[in-house]
Amino acid sequence: QVHLQASGPGLVKPSETLSLTCTVSGASMSLYYWSWIRQPPGKGLEYIGNIYYSGNPNYNPSLKSRVSISVDTSKNQLSLNLSSVTAADTAVYFCARGYHAGRPYYMGVWGKGTTVTVSS
Amino acid sequence: EIVLTQSPATLSLSPGERATLSCRASQSVSSYLAWYQQKPGQAPRLLIYDSSNRATAIPARFSGSGSGTDFTLTIGSLEPEDFAVYYCHQRSNWPFTFGQGTKLEIK
Numbered sequence: 085q086v087h088l089q090a091s092g093p094g095l096v097k098p099s100e101t102l103s104l105t106c107t108v109s110g111a112s113m114s115l116y117y118w119s120w121i122r123q124p125p126g127k128g129l130e131y132i133g134n135i136y137y138s139g140n141p142n143y144n145p146s147l148k149s150r151v152s153i154s155v156d157t158s159k160n161q162l163s164l165n166l167s168s169v170t171a172a173d174t175a176v177y178f179c180a181r182g183y184h185a186g187r188p189y190y191m192g193v194w195g196k197g198t199t200v201t202v203s204s
Numbered sequence: 205e206i207v208l209t210q211s212p213a214t215l216s217l218s219p220g221e222r223a224t225l226s227c228r229a230s231q232s233v234s235s236y237l238a239w240y241q242q243k244p245g246q247a248p249r250l251l252i253y254d255s256s257n258r259a260t261a262i263p264a265r266f267s268g269s270g271s272g273t274d275f276t277l278t279i280g281s282l283e284p285e286d287f288a289v290y291y292c293h294q295r296s297n298w299p300f301t302f303g304q305g306t307k308l309e310i311k
Contacts, residue, residue, distance in 0.1 A: 128291065128302055128303070128304045128305050129240075129248065129291055129293075129302040129305075130302070131293075131299055131300040131301060131302065134300075142298065144299040145205075145299060146299070178247055178248075180247075183250060183253060183259065187253055187254065189236075189295035189300065190238045190250055190253040190259075190293070190295060191240075191248070191250060191293075192250050192259065192260075194247035194248060194249070195247065196246075196247055197247055
């Protein structure tokens with residue numbers, strides 16, 4: 085059974101870069117799209133971007149100048165980098181896998197989420 | 205960017221009652237709409253995709269309908285574990301977007 089676990093620093097200083105890793109276990113990353121979604125405290129979900137297992141990331145234009153998503157299938161890891169963070173980037177960050185190859189853009193498997201606070 | 209507007213913001217019902225949640229898109233998303241359930245402290249769970257298809261292991265009391273700009277999630281007879289926040293999500297146009305959520309609470 086596939087399992088996703090997001091991890092990274094829980095506290096990031098303003099203007100620095102937030103770096104998160106999502107480790108995938110129990111299945112290969114092949115043939116799926118992988119996404120990052122975030123949720124500010126007490127608020128709704130925001131789609132950050134996605135990437136196919138072979139590369140080719142897509143970013144939300146609202147974050148495009150600051151975000152980078154990559155995948156390392158040899159390590160079974162998905163990564164997120166968000167630069168020049170501010171307090172508005174404080175959120176729970178989720179990684180997720182596409183539902184299945186025929187419906188790749190719906191998030192069928194989610195990690196538990198990791199909380200990131202931006203504060204000095 | 206396609207804006208999804210969910211209504212009502214909060215729905216207060218009792219177990220055994222029927223729940224009807226709405227999601228309206230600012231422009232057509234065809235049938236490329238999904239519904240997710242999120243409980244406190246948990247990740248969302250995919251319930252419905254392509255407007256009306258139940259995801260794996262989702263109980264039959266959950267059903268979805270609609271196309272274009274107007275969509276509905278119906279929960280036929282509420283179980284205690286159904287009280288949660290529900291989000292709609294469109295994958296028709298980039299960037300993918302979510303509605304602001306409907307909180308289903310126990311009356």
